[in-house]
């Protein structure tokens with residue numbers, strides 16, 4: 106069954122914001138290399154677009170955690186489904202997320218990654234829903250703060266669908 110999706114953040118606005126984040130990260134890491142960690146699956150689109158706009162040298166790695174059941178409800182349990190391929194020691198690491206909601210996934214993930222002794226560890230998210238926070242996390246780069254609505258598109262899914270929408274939309278449930 107197809108849900109009704111309304112546009113929350115149009116494609117051009119998302120593009121402009123990613124451009125701005127890319128400029129900011131490039132300036133903040135001038136003279137260094139950055140190691141981007143894409144948290145699958147949701148942040149794949151954002152990671153690709155952001156990486157293209159960063160002008161300092163970039164390396165990439167991928168990780169997958171599961172925190173959600175099917176649909177819109179969090180299970181509250183985070184587990185690593187796929188770990189990184191490379192060590193983080195001595196690297197300037199930026200974790201790239203599509204959304205921070207309860208903060209459970211990221212607080213768990215950051216703790217694990219910090220223990221691997223990166224030279225620095227930052228967090229960049231396209232979307233942040235601060236009203237939903239259960240676990241506090243320090244976010245270094247935020248695209249958009251949004252209200253408590255279930256969003257899809259730009260990597261975000263509803264029951265694995267709608268990730269490929271080029272804008273951020275709201276599911277009318």
Ligand SMILES: O=P(O)(O)OC[C@H]1O[C@H](OP(=O)(O)OP(=O)(O)O)[C@H](O)[C@@H]1O
Nearest residue numbers: 145146147172173205206207208209210
């Ligand atoms: O702040 P939280 O409440 O923990 O929610 C945020 C997490 O939930 C989503 O991932 P999801 O587990 O849905 O996996 P996916 O990226 O494969 O869709 C999103 O990509 C974050 O990783």
Ligand code: HPA
Nearest residue numbers: 206254255256257261262
């Ligand atoms: O609003 C959301 N949409 C899709 N996936 C999510 N994971 C956490 N919050 C969301």
